[in-house]
Amino acid sequence: MTSIRSLAGACLAALASLCAVAAPASAQNYPTRNVTMIVPFAAGGPTDVISRIVTAHMAQTLGQSIIIENVVGAGGTTGSTRAARAASDGYTLITGHMGTHAASVPLYPKLAYHPEKDFEPVALLAGTPILILARKDFPPKDLKEFIAYVKANADKVNAAHAGIGSVSHASCELLNAILQVKPVGVPFNGTGPAMNALVAGQVDYMCDQIVNAVPQINAGTIKAYAIATPERNPSLPDVPTTAEAGLPAFQAQAWNAIFAPKGTSPAIIATLNAAAVKALDDPAVRKRLLELGSVIPAASDRTPEALATLVKNEIAKWAPVLKPAS
Amino acid sequence: MDIFANLAHGFAVAFSPINLLMCLIGALVGTLVGVLPGIGTIATVAMLLPITFGLPPVGALIMLAGIYYGAQYGGSTTSILVNIPGEATSVVTALDGHQMAKQGRAGPALAIAAIGSFFAGCVATVLIAVLGAPLTKLALAFGPAEYFSLMVLGLIFAVVLAKGSVLKAIAMIVFGLLLSMVGSDIETGASRMAFNIPELADGLGFATVAMGVFGFAEIIRNLDHGAELNRDLVQQKITGLMPTRKDLIDSAPAIGRGTVLGSILGILPGGGAVIASFAAYTLEKKIAKNPSRFGRGAIEGVAAPESANNAAAQTSFIPLLTLGIPPNAVMALMVGAMTIHGIVPGPQVMQKQPDLVWGMIASMWIGNLMLIIINLPLVGIWVRLLRVPYRLMFPSIVIFCAIGIYSVNNAPVDVILAGVFGLVGYWLIKHDFEPAPLLLGMVLGPLMEENLRRALLISRGDWSVFVSRPLSAVLLAIAAGLLVLAVLPSLRAKRDEVFTESEN
Amino acid sequence: MSDTPSEAPVRSILPKWIRGPQDFIGGLAMMAVALFALWASSDLQGMHGFSFGAGTAPRMFAVLLFLLGAGVAVMGILQDGPHLSHYSWRGPLFVSASIVFFALAIRPLGLVVSAFASFLIAAMGSHETKWMEAVIVGACLTAGCAILFPYILGLPMPMFPRFLIQ
Numbered sequence: 004m005t006s007i008r009s010l011a012g013a014c015l016a017a018l019a020s021l022c023a024v025a026a027p028a029s030a031q032n033y034p035t036r037n038v039t040m041i042v043p044f045a046a047g048g049p050t051d052v053i054s055r056i057v058t059a060h061m062a063q064t065l066g067q068s069i070i071i072e073n074v075v076g077a078g079g080t081t082g083s084t085r086a087a088r089a090a091s092d093g094y095t096l097i098t099g100h101m102g103t104h105a106a107s108v109p110l111y112p113k114l115a116y117h118p119e120k121d122f123e124p125v126a127l128l129a130g131t132p133i134l135i136l137a138r139k140d141f142p143p144k145d146l147k148e149f150i151a152y153v154k155a156n157a158d159k160v161n162a163a164h165a166g167i168g169s170v171s172h173a174s175c176e177l178l179n180a181i182l183q184v185k186p187v188g189v190p191f192n193g194t195g196p197a198m199n200a201l202v203a204g205q206v207d208y209m210c211d212q213i214v215n216a217v218p219q220i221n222a223g224t225i226k227a228y229a230i231a232t233p234e235r236n237p238s239l240p241d242v243p244t245t246a247e248a249g250l251p252a253f254q255a256q257a258w259n260a261i262f263a264p265k266g267t268s269p270a271i272i273a274t275l276n277a278a279a280v281k282a283l284d285d286p287a288v289r290k291r292l293l294e295l296g297s298v299i300p301a302a303s304d305r306t307p308e309a310l311a312t313l314v315k316n317e318i319a320k321w322a323p324v325l326k327p328a329s
Numbered sequence: 330m331d332i333f334a335n336l337a338h339g340f341a342v343a344f345s346p347i348n349l350l351m352c353l354i355g356a357l358v359g360t361l362v363g364v365l366p367g368i369g370t371i372a373t374v375a376m377l378l379p380i381t382f383g384l385p386p387v388g389a390l391i392m393l394a395g396i397y398y399g400a401q402y403g404g405s406t407t408s409i410l411v412n413i414p415g416e417a418t419s420v421v422t423a424l425d426g427h428q429m430a431k432q433g434r435a436g437p438a439l440a441i442a443a444i445g446s447f448f449a450g451c452v453a454t455v456l457i458a459v460l461g462a463p464l465t466k467l468a469l470a471f472g473p474a475e476y477f478s479l480m481v482l483g484l485i486f487a488v489v490l491a492k493g494s495v496l497k498a499i500a501m502i503v504f505g506l507l508l509s510m511v512g513s514d515i516e517t518g519a520s521r522m523a524f525n526i527p528e529l530a531d532g533l534g535f536a537t538v539a540m541g542v543f544g545f546a547e548i549i550r551n552l553d554h555g556a557e558l559n560r561d562l563v564q565q566k567i568t569g570l571m572p573t574r575k576d577l578i579d580s581a582p583a584i585g586r587g588t589v590l591g592s593i594l595g596i597l598p599g600g601g602a603v604i605a606s607f608a609a610y611t612l613e614k615k616i617a618k619n620p621s622r623f624g625r626g627a628i629e630g631v632a633a634p635e636s637a638n639n640a641a642a643q644t645s646f647i648p649l650l651t652l653g654i655p656p657n658a659v660m661a662l663m664v665g666a667m668t669i670h671g672i673v674p675g676p677q678v679m680q681k682q683p684d685l686v687w688g689m690i691a692s693m694w695i696g697n698l699m700l701i702i703i704n705l706p707l708v709g710i711w712v713r714l715l716r717v718p719y720r721l722m723f724p725s726i727v728i729f730c731a732i733g734i735y736s737v738n739n740a741p742v743d744v745i746l747a748g749v750f751g752l753v754g755y756w757l758i759k760h761d762f763e764p765a766p767l768l769l770g771m772v773l774g775p776l777m778e779e780n781l782r783r784a785l786l787i788s789r790g791d792w793s794v795f796v797s798r799p800l801s802a803v804l805l806a807i808a809a810g811l812l813v814l815a816v817l818p819s820l821r822a823k824r825d826e827v828f829t830e831s832e833n
Numbered sequence: 834m835s836d837t838p839s840e841a842p843v844r845s846i847l848p849k850w851i852r853g854p855q856d857f858i859g860g861l862a863m864m865a866v867a868l869f870a871l872w873a874s875s876d877l878q879g880m881h882g883f884s885f886g887a888g889t890a891p892r893m894f895a896v897l898l899f900l901l902g903a904g905v906a907v908m909g910i911l912q913d914g915p916h917l918s919h920y921s922w923r924g925p926l927f928v929s930a931s932i933v934f935f936a937l938a939i940r941p942l943g944l945v946v947s948a949f950a951s952f953l954i955a956a957m958g959s960h961e962t963k964w965m966e967a968v969i970v971g972a973c974l975t976a977g978c979a980i981l982f983p984y985i986l987g988l989p990m991p992m993f994p995r996f997l998i999q
Contacts, residue, residue: 046375046662055378055669072739073375077513077520081530111518115527161787167518189786190515192779195655195664199598202652203469205787214668218653218675294671361986368986376987496908497856500863500901507870507894514877514887521887522873545928552924552958720962721970724955727928728948731935732978736988741936748932755925759918760859778890790883 033093033271034067040261041089041097043082045193046073049131049214049295053259054098056291057128060282065274069096078168079103080111087116091264093271096125100259105317106173109325118262118318124310125261125272126279129297132236133174133255134216135228135245137208138201146228146248150182153208157184163206165194170257173321174210174231180324181252201225212257213238213296231255238296256298258317260310272307280305336458339687343695348388352692355392356699359399360707363406366413366544366726367536367733370400374662378669386670387685390663391692397659398450398642398693402700405442405635406711409435411726413544417535417603418638420768421490421610423543425623425630436570436712438631441580443704444572445636449588450697453643456592457650458690462679464644465651467596473783474794478804479597479604480777485808486607487769489614489815492624498766501757505770506777508533515779516786528742537743538771540730541750542757542764548723549755570709572628580632583613587636595641598648598656602641603772609637615814643693650686653678853914860906867899927958943991944982949975 040058044050051073058069074082083103089095097103104118116122135146143149153160162179164172171194179185189206191197194215200206202224210231217238219225229248230236245253261279263272282288283299292299303309342348362373374393381389404419409426422442429438456464471479484502491498511522512532523529572580587609594605613633614623623630648656653674655661667674672682679686714722734747754764788794796802851857870891877888908914931954938947952971956962982988 046665052665052668077530084527187786189783195661199654205472218673222676224676291671496904500905503894503898503901507898510891517887519877519887521877521891549924549928553921720959724952725974727931727955728952731932732982735939741939744936745933748929760855782885786884
């Protein structure tokens, strides 16, 4: 038994050293210790995976570990509230996204933070295209039929979403507003359970991010009508864009971006932005992001200023769509 | 059959040195996480996720899976030794396990938990390999209506496992349901009873309440005047470490039944594993010749739920491996680990990633073998810990629990809340209210409410869906039957209660 | 747990017609919890059309708990039951103080200081505590935790007081 115990000890020691690999290399200024990146969504989701891929590379540039902390709840606003109240020393950051830093403003009248007033934009990371998905035996064959069907049966169809404030909820509301229908929205706890219900045929349609949907579409367990981006996506070459399929007004992308608490010094923001931009130019990072079906922003869209403009425009875009909902 | 070819391929993958090492690390960390109160698998897997960046994907997933089912082995340890369930699935283990420890039989209780888990793990692994794909249909057959009915059935289990007054047990369940309402409303996002405390926006954590009403309350109670005598007796009368022949004979059928129930319920995404352990306990209590032994140190009351929760932990991989849909938060993390490696799991994952799927299945069997080899010798160490004088033990437990709760969300408020629930739990003990039904109500409450609302949304407010859908109707019928069985004898046995009370 | 050690019943301040004071008070307390929950969820939306509002389920469970509490209290009047048990103050006070201290200290003072101090505060909760022994065990335990949690399990928590690091 002693041999097993000593082996066990050796393994734990090995694990401990694995944890300590990225120990401080003691730079003179920022960052001198681990940086915490709050991801306001469950680990394993699109925002989490994108954050992890990009921050893993950023950590190499910065010479410090970036620890992802998933603070889940209330459509991402719990984590965002915590980040807004964190010290603005550059050691607490957040990956915000379309929901937490735009759609939340009209959705939650009592929101404890404001995306523009309480955060400093750092860098736009990657966007995830949104698809219009349906259960595999849903009658309409293409987007035109879908529009006609949903309009004709507005009181019968059920639209699933992954919870109030989630990307799937906000983008479905946008679609419904464009189509001028009010189907029953069935809330689930996250995209996993919502996808399960769609695969099982318990709900009719949903709008969701491309990442989790691709293998299901390829296997034929669900079907996709259109992708809400200007161009087709390489991972789903057969799925038409909304413009091609006859609904050009529906354009939505779940953008993810790094924010710091208000008052973080411009020098730190610049350091972080440079690290993020460098990560987005790295071939390995790009490859992984593209495999997920993500859209990587062009160089001109990666500055903090461009992100500030994006947030402003997005808040203006979602406000009229989501206001009546709450 | 190509099952054998696949399994052989899986074992070839799993027996590579790196994968064996990963499996061992997973099993060790899992055991540690299970033993430490408060530290949950979700937090640990999330923390270890970045490490898996640098590992080959198969090894990474083997390790993460090992942590997940390894925690089921460790979770029973604190339940038995100090009456603190580390995971939701080991709440019922505390009922009889801790009583056994009080009678000096902590060793057999710990050993039977490990043996039961091992047996269940082996059977469930074979089940995944042979019947994984067809069993997926069960996961898809469960819609909101079925889940609601299953949750109702789960709450009836909570009534049955009560050893005292049924009325008070139901009151505790409803108290638990009420506590679970704190947080955000799923449909509207409205904040409910959270009093603008950000830490409450997400609801009360299971670990927070469980550490409070079980852990802290038990400690405070043990510090009462007059409790010392009771405690010291426990420490002196420790008997054998390993189960006797009679123990094994008594537990064998319970382990078998627990394995079957756990395997079936584990397939259902969300809440299946918790219900499995409660269901297994309830079944044993209902078919026992002398149900009054339960709650007073019946070894079946440890064997059945521990087998069930480990079987469920294994079969809960089925939806992930066959559909590519993660059934719970830990699996969602594993999907994250896969996507980081460029593998997006989907319905074709079995064909496209045979190394991964079959390697993981084979590693589960190896992992279970490692876990029993790790855990059986540990029994001796754990039991020796009971000899530590209580005056040193209780402050240590307080510290471990406090660190554990803090680590769940890095939130000091959670620690204070656990302290408050400690006082609530102390009061509940003083008024003879049982905490186990409260915890079950808390775990099942949100699942029940959300699925009820989903079902009614889909049916446009038509309540008949719960009886018109066959699976749902069957579950409700079982629930109704159990309730009648639970209420009738307890009304009759009311007077006997007084006698059993005075025995202790 | 029903195996509360039998203690000398406290002299009851309750009238004689309450035959089971333990259940009676227990039921009343549940009713109070239910009323509190009803008040706390009163601002939430109720049923709208066929679907539940945010407040429907909380209020439903609160009413149910109120009725069950009333049931328990009535049983306490009708049935002979145990008297109120004796509450001690020392254990609850120091264990709670230890927990609260840990919660307040972990962020600013770090794991080492807060775990050791909380250990000693908790130890005050028992009259059996021997101080030399408690200090030694507390120190060893703190050292063990300082290795176990941040390193082996990789959980992010501060180790030392903030003012010492900066």
